Amino acid sequence: MVNTFSNIGVFLLASLGILYLFAVLLRFLLQLARADFYNPISQGIVKVTNPVLLPLRKVVPGLFGVDMASVVLALLVGWVMILGCGLLASGGLYNPASALLWSLIGCAMTVIAIAFVGLLISIVFSWIAPHSGHPALLLLHQLLEPFCGPVRKLIPPLGMIDISPIFVFILLTVADKLLLGFAQMANMPAFVYSLFWHIPGF
Template sequence: MTSTFSNIGVFLVATLGILYLFAVLMRFLLQLARADFYNPISQGIVKVTNPLLLPLRKVVPGLFGVDMASVVLALLVGLVMILVCGAFAGFGLFNPLSALLWSLIGCVATVIAVVFVGMLISIVFSWIAPQSSHPALMLLRQLLEPFCAPVRRLIPPLGVIDISPIFVFILLTVADKLLLGFASMANMPRFVYSLFWHIPGF
């Protein structure tokens, strides 16, 4: 029975934690991409993250136009997920400094996974609904543009076919492999890594 309650605790904390972490990271990425602030999805993300983010901004200033409060909040959410889920799963209390490093790795893995899946969705809808003005697709295009634009400048489209996503996928996969190696060097348990969204492979 105790094991059942522990599993339920891990499930609830990990699910709620990763959903909120996703919202925080999306806000950070959308700000970097200068995406449409008035898009209804952007507004939803703002409303969800404001209660914790606005107080944090009072003590964590921005840096070179980057919202560092979002970065700190994402790390703290990941840290809480790791510590609470570790306790529920019977690992005891992880070293907070190690857990903070693992949180950083998990946040980067989540960003890579979000961009990877976003690219897949964008490619599919570019074929079946290329002219769609749905708010979610418009926001997704804006989010992905900073990742695709540098590659597109180096590798221009072949006629009407944009092959930059292929190379973005390659770069994301390489980044993910490097991150996995770093996670192993940091002695990051598989259980902890599994709490975050990531490209399968660890």
């Protein structure tokens, strides 16, 4: 019975934690991309993250136009998720410093997974609804621009075909593999790795 309650606790904490982490990282990426603040999805993300992020901004200033408060909040969410789930699962507490490093790696993996899945969705809808003005698709294109824009400048389209997403996929996959290597070097447990989103199949 105790194990059952522990498993339920881990499930709830991990589910709520990764959903909130997703919202915080999305806000960070949308700000980085200078995406439409008035998009209804942007407004929803702002409402979810503001209660914690606004007080944190009073303590953590921005740096070179980057919202460092969002970065700190994402690391803290991952850190709490790792420590809390580890405590519920095994009854022991992970080293807080190691947990913070694992949180950094996990957050980076989640950002890569967001970009990877987002790019897949964007490509699919470019074929089935190329002229769609849906707010979600418009926001997705804006979010992906920091990933795709630099590659597109180096690799121009072949006629009407934009092949830059292929190279973005390759770069994201390489980055994910490098992070997996860093995770192994940092002795990140498989349990902690499973708490974060990562590219499907890796």
